[in-house]
Structures are given as structure tokens and as C-alpha cells.
Amino acid sequence: MTRPDIPQEFKDYARRLLGAERYARFAQALDEDPSVSVRLNPFKAVWSGLLAEDLNGVDGSVPWASGEGCYLSERPPFTFDPLFHAGAYYVQEAASMFLGQILRRYVTRPVVALDLCAAPGGKSTHIRSCLPEGSLLVSNEPVKARAQVLLENLTKWGHPDVIVTNSYPKDFARLPDFFDLLVTDVPCSGEGMFRKEEDAVTGWSMEAVRMCRDRQREILRDVWLSLKPGGLLVYSTCTLNALEDEENVAWIAEELGAEILPFDVEPGWGVVGNLLAVSSVKDTAKAEKLFPVAHFIPGFTRGEGFFLAVLRKNGEEETSDWAMSFDRYENERVKSKKKRALHASVPALPASCRSWLLHADTFDFVPDGPVWTAVRASFSRQVGLLQEAVKVWQAGVPLATVKGKDYIPLHALAMSVDLNRSAFPIVPVSYDMAVAYLRKEVLVLPPDTPKGYVLLTFQDTPIGFVKNIGGRANNLYPQEWKIRTSYLSTYSLRGDLGRKSIE
Numbered sequence: 001m002t003r004p005d006i007p008q009e010f011k012d013y014a015r016r017l018l019g020a021e022r023y024a025r026f027a028q029a030l031d032e033d034p035s036v037s038v039r040l041n042p043f044k045a046v047w048s049g050l051l052a053e054d055l056n057g058v059d060g061s062v063p064w065a066s067g068e069g070c071y072l073s074e075r076p077p078f079t080f081d082p083l084f085h086a087g088a089y090y091v092q093e094a095a096s097m098f099l100g101q102i103l104r105r106y107v108t109r110p111v112v113a114l115d116l117c118a119a120p121g122g123k124s125t126h127i128r129s130c131l132p133e134g135s136l137l138v139s140n141e142p143v144k145a146r147a148q149v150l151l152e153n154l155t156k157w158g159h160p161d162v163i164v165t166n167s168y169p170k171d172f173a174r175l176p177d178f179f180d181l182l183v184t185d186v187p188c189s190g191e192g193m194f195r196k197e198e199d200a201v202t203g204w205s206m207e208a209v210r211m212c213r214d215r216q217r218e219i220l221r222d223v224w225l226s227l228k229p230g231g232l233l234v235y236s237t238c239t240l241n242a243l244e245d246e247e248n249v250a251w252i253a254e255e256l257g258a259e260i261l262p263f264d265v266e267p268g269w270g271v272v273g274n275l276l277a278v279s280s281v282k283d284t285a286k287a288e289k290l291f292p293v294a295h296f297i298p299g300f301t302r303g304e305g306f307f308l309a310v311l312r313k314n315g316e317e318e319t320s321d322w323a324m325s326f327d328r329y330e331n332e333r334v335k336s337k338k339k340r341a342l343h344a345s346v347p348a349l350p351a352s353c354r355s356w357l358l359h360a361d362t363f364d365f366v367p368d369g370p371v372w373t374a375v376r377a378s379f380s381r382q383v384g385l386l387q388e389a390v391k392v393w394q395a396g397v398p399l400a401t402v403k404g405k406d407y408i409p410l411h412a413l414a415m416s417v418d419l420n421r422s423a424f425p426i427v428p429v430s431y432d433m434a435v436a437y438l439r440k441e442v443l444v445l446p447p448d449t450p451k452g453y454v455l456l457t458f459q460d461t462p463i464g465f466v467k468n469i470g471g472r473a474n475n476l477y478p479q480e481w482k483i484r485t486s487y488l489s490t491y492s493l494r495g496d497l498g499r500k501s502i503e
């Protein structure tokens with residue numbers, strides 16, 4: 001593949017920032033191919049008994065994400081892997097997986113978290129995997145088309161305690177002191193993506209970098225109020241320059257009021273620290289700028305460019321009791337109660353449908369038109385408040401659509417890690433049948449399959465529902481997510497295509 005030329009102005013800047021030796025290593029890496037990596041879903045049992053090295057095409061584990069992230073030797077046709085569509089893993093840039101190190105060190109008790117710039121969902125699926133149980137994740141993306149992709153990826157990841165929203169940062173200012181953890185993977189100039197994204201190269205200019213820096217500050221200023229005093233901010237970009245990275249971190253600490261926190265990196269990982277310590281870029285000798293940050297730089301770490309810093313917002317957390325600290329939301333709570341009263345006029349969801357979920361007694365079952373959604377009861381107050389302040393697209397697990405007397409199980413239920421598998425007849429399907437299902441073709445199940453709603457599994461992982469009507473089964477896979485390509489290939493990350501199951 002021929003890549004566009006890297007702008008000379010960037011080369012000059014990066015050489016001054018990195019120093020000549022480091023720059024030469026980085027420049028050489030820019031001519032190499034980008035790496036491919038995946039991160040496994042710990043909530044889906046598909047990996048049990050399998051060592052990561054046994055996976056198809058694996059070429060080593062990601063050092064800072066061992067046990068969950070691995071490299072692949074080349075980019076396989078993921079579209080043809082039913083496990084990919086089942087949310088059993090996420091294709092994610094290796095450097096970004098460093099976030100897990102930070103969360104596991106600093107988030108040790110249940111939190112309410114916001115991933116502010118979340119599409120397509122790499123960080124959100126990872127955050128959800130790392131948060132202590134009992135935590136709630138609000139995953140937000142302001143750009144509608146991108147929020148659709150985020151919704152799809154989080155639905156497939158299957159954790160019930162996730163809320164997907166589609167709002168701008170300033171809307172979260174309506175929720176003061178709401179979040180314990182804020183992740184801002186901000187839109188940036190993308191210098192770390194030069195090997196992967198042509199647009200990052202062709203769109204680069206120093207002027208664009210300055211515009212990105214200004215927008216990032218605006219985003220942070222807008223959302224800052226919603227982070228509790230004492231709350232944690234993870235700031236990240238996929239760019240290299242000091243304006244969007246070190247200088248913005250210093251700005252957050254000084255202007256918004258936060259302490260920059262340390263974290264551990266193993267020397268062998270190749271992570272580079274504060275570049276202002278080594279660069280000859282103007283205004284860099286100031287000792288106070290030499291705070292801890294992590295740069296993942298092609299040529300130094302295997303993967304694309306990534307930058308991360310962790311900060312704690314100044315001020316003491318007033319109370320760890322969420323209910324007590326939220327008296328200020330009394331008015332909104334009243335509105336939410338009114339909304340719930342409206343729901344009370346709808347007949348309750350039948351017990352047989354409630355039992356479609358494990359731990360059903362921990363959920364509230366909420367109607368919205370014909371759709372019933374299961375929302376963890378312990379988060380009902382937060383969900384109500386979010387609905388007043390921002391655009392909530394999905395909260396919890398969409399469970400069923402009502403059609404006449406029929407309750408049709410929804411695809412999100414099949415993807416949920418709280419699905420009660422014993423509530424449905426299960427048909428394990430072959431690789432070919434799984435792909436036919438994902439193409440939304442009509443299927444024929446074995447003659448002894450009971451009529452009605454049937455859960456299909458591939459390699460012991462749910463892939464979705466069909467309605468078996470005897471001679472054939474109606475395919476309930478979401479139309480908008482079906483495999484559309486006419487190109488034919490086969491792939492399974494587990495290796496085994498499962499052709500021994502029924503054809």
C-alpha cells in the first residue's frame with residue numbers, strides 16, 4: 001500500500017520533540033505495517049479451557065494486557081467469525097489496552113463511570129471489563145452515526161450495567177458531581193494513526209493541531225462539573241504532539257484543578273514518558289512539566305501511537321454514600337417518579353419473561369412503547385437522572401418486544417451475559433449455519449427442535465434467536481447488523497470451525 005507523504009512540518013516538529021535518535025526509530029516504524037490485535041471478552045465463557053496462544057493466528061500477547069489482549073500475525077476476515085458478532089472479543093489497537101492497567105490500579109471499589117467520547121467502543125468495552133462489579137458505565141458519543149456503532153458493540157459485549165447516551169459534553173454539566181470516573185479519549189490530530197489512517201496524514205497541519213488542542217480544552221471544561229471532587233480523570237489521545245498531550249495535562253491540572261497521578265510501567269514494554277523532558281521544543285525545561293504520562297510510539301511499542309495521563313480532581317469526596325450525596329437532585333427525582341407512575345398503568349411483564357434473565361430479582365422491568373427493558377434496580381435513580389439530563393439511547397438490557405399476546409425475545413438478550421440459557425431450547429449450530437444466520441437467511445433446524453423461540457449457539461456462545469415454525473425457522477437477527485458482503489471466506493479466532501455440530 002502506498003501511503004501519503006508525511007508533512008515536512010510534522011517531521012521537523014517530531015524530530016525536535018523526540019530527539020534525533022528516537023525520531024529515527026519512529027520514522028522507520030512509520031514505513032512498517034500496523035499491527036493487529038484483539039481483546040477477549042471475560043464475561044463470555046467461550047475462552048474457558050483455551051490458552052490465548054492456541055487461538056487462530058495469535059502472535060504473542062500484548063505485554064500490558066496479558067491474559068486479555070493478543071496480537072495476530074495478520075488481519076483475518078473478522079466479518080466471517082461468528083464469535084466476533086457474538087461479542088466474544090473486540091478488535092482493538094494494542095496500545096489502547098494500557099487503560100486496563102490504570103483502571104485496575106486506581107478503581108478498586110464500585111463506581112459510576114462516564115466514557116465521554118466513546119465510539120466505536122474500544123475503551124468502553126474494556127472499561128466495562130475492568131470495573132469492579134456493582135459499577136455503572138455511561139458510554140457517550142455525540143455523533144449520531146458513530147453512536148449507532150457504539151450501541152451495537154456494547155450490546156454485543158453484553159454487560160447489563162451500561163447506559164449508552166448521545167449527548168455533547170456540556171449536557172453532562174446538568175449532572176454536577178455525578179461521576180467517580182471520567183474517561184476522555186478525545187478527538188485529536190491522530191499522529192499516532194499515521195500508518196493506519198490516510199486522513200490523519202493528509203489532514204495534518206500545525207493549525208489543525210492547535211484547533212484540536214482548543215476543542216479538547218472545551219470538552220474538558222464542559223464536562224468537568226460532572227466529575228466528583230476526588231474523582232478520577234483518564235485523559236488520552238492517539239497523537240504525539242505536546243500541545244494536545246503534555247500541555248493539555250498541565251492545563252487540566254492548573255486550570256481545572258487536579259493532581260497528576262503516577263502509575264507503573266515495566267521497563268521492557270517500551271513505553272516513553274514525558275516528552276517535554278527530552279525535547280528541544282520551546283518552553284520545555286520547566287521542571288513542573290515533567291509529570292508522569294505514557295506515550296506509546298510506533299518503533300518503541302508494538303502497536304500504533306497512544307497517549308495517556310491520569311489525574312485526580314481536587315477536593316475531598318463529601319461522602320461515599322451515593323444516595324446522601326445526591327440530595328441536590330431532589331427535583332429531578334420527583335420527575336423520574338412521575339415517569340415511573342406512568343409506567344404503572346401498563347400491565348406487568350409476565351414472570352415467564354422475567355425468568356429470561358439470571359438474577360431477575362435484581363432488575364426493574366421497564367416498558368417503553370412495545371419494548372421491555374431490564375434495568376438493574378440499584379441504578380434506577382441514576383438512570384432516571386440521566387434521562388432528565390442527556391439523550392439516553394439504551395439503559396440495561398432490551399429484553400422483549402410485545403406483539404399482540406406474543407413477547408418476542410430481543411437480540412440484546414441473546415448477547416447479554418445475564419441471559420438465562422435454560423429459559424430457551426438451545427440448538428448448537430455449525431460454522432456454515434452460524435454464518436447463514438448472521439446473513440439473516442431462513443434456517444431449517446433439526447426436526448426434533450421444539451416450535452417457538454430457540455437460542456442458537458456457536459462454539460457454546462449465543463449468537464441469537466430464531467422462531468421455529470416447523471419446516472423452517474424465522475431469523476430474528478437484527479436487519480441492520482447482518483453480514484452484507486457477497487465476498488466469501490471463513491475464519492474463527494478459536495480455530496475450530498465447529499463443523500462437527502449440526503449442518
Ligand SMILES: C[S@@+](CC[C@H](N)C(=O)[O-])C[C@H]1O[C@@H](n2cnc3c(N)ncnc32)[C@H](O)[C@@H]1O
Nearest residue numbers: 117118119120121122123143146185186187219
Ligand atoms: C478517539 S475517538 C474515540 C475512540 C473510542 N474511545 C474508542 O476507544 O473506541 C474520539 C471520539 O470523540 C467523538 N467526538 C467528536 N466531537 C466530540 C465532542 N465535542 N465531544 C465529545 N466527543 C466528541 C468522535 O466522534 C469520536 O467518536
